[in-house]
Amino acid sequence: MPLTSIPDLIAAAQPGGLGAFNVIALEHAEAIAAAAESAKRPVVLQLSENTARYHGGLAPLALACLRIAADSDAAIAVHLDHATSTEFIHQAIDLGIRSVMYDGSALDYADNVAATTAITAWCHQRGVHIEAELGEVGGKDGVHAPGARTDPDEAVEFVNATGVDALAVAVGSSHAMHTRTAELDNDLIAHLAAKVPVPLVLHGSSGVPDHGLRGAVEHGMTKINIATRLNIRMTAAIREHLTQDPDLADPREYLAPARTAIRSEVEHFLRLLAV
Numbered sequence: 001m002p003l004t005s006i007p008d009l010i011a012a013a014q015p016g017g018l019g020a021f022n023v024i025a026l027e028h029a030e031a032i033a034a035a036a037e038s039a040k041r042p043v044v045l046q047l048s049e050n051t052a053r054y055h056g057g058l059a060p061l062a063l064a065c066l067r068i069a070a071d072s073d074a075a076i077a078v079h080l081d082h083a084t085s086t087e088f089i090h091q092a093i094d095l096g097i098r099s100v101m102y103d104g105s106a107l108d109y110a111d112n113v114a115a116t117t118a119i120t121a122w123c124h125q126r127g128v129h130i131e132a133e134l135g136e137v138g139g140k141d142g143v144h145a146p147g148a149r150t151d152p153d154e155a156v157e158f159v160n161a162t163g164v165d166a167l168a169v170a171v172g173s174s175h176a177m178h179t180r181t182a183e184l185d186n187d188l189i190a191h192l193a194a195k196v197p198v199p200l201v202l203h204g205s206s207g208v209p210d211h212g213l214r215g216a217v218e219h220g221m222t223k224i225n226i227a228t229r230l231n232i233r234m235t236a237a238i239r240e241h242l243t244q245d246p247d248l249a250d251p252r253e254y255l256a257p258a259r260t261a262i263r264s265e266v267e268h269f270l271r272l273l274a275v
């Protein structure tokens, strides 16, 4: 299927939420695309600045994701997640990525508005969709305060000032949680959804239990970002296989079941988010 835009995927996912999953290795991208095909749901393949740094550059994995998306029968977009530098966004767009998240949340409000406005104008001149963050989703890099909440009036002001197309908001989730114990503030989600004129994005969704994710979608959350849950399942499958066979040497012997584990986890979330 030709590459699809995030607004088209959001429309295709409704009345449910759009699942967006982070890719670290090639196996993630293969598993996520396969899950989208079997669940018959749209998905987003996301690449973070941290993952690009791990691979020594964005191009190899980004080009693989774009090709996997283009070759899939499912509707898939490739998105740059948590970019803190404009140079990295320029690189992504040069590679063919058509959706980016600019994360200026470490800046104070005025600087976040100024930086996000400039990069949004640059993206819009190129027809690129842009997500931004306000209110510090807890946990990322240890710098964000847990318990942060996005103020609805400030969110409206921020979206109107910057012109962004989607907004990541802080409503009780936190990045990189290994337990699914985060309790979301559904009243705040509903309040934000009623006031903010663009789709809302939930980061740190791996720490939210199933009923919490469904509730978030039912209260107006649109794009649901999931990373850590896939890695927990992937690593557990690898650990199990290496424990069973300590002499195992061919990586395909443990990466294949790891890929299957990611796929079943993504299928679970896609069915859950279909509400």
Ligand SMILES: [Zn+2]
Pocket: 082, 137, 175, 203, 204, 225
């Ligand atoms: Zn995030």
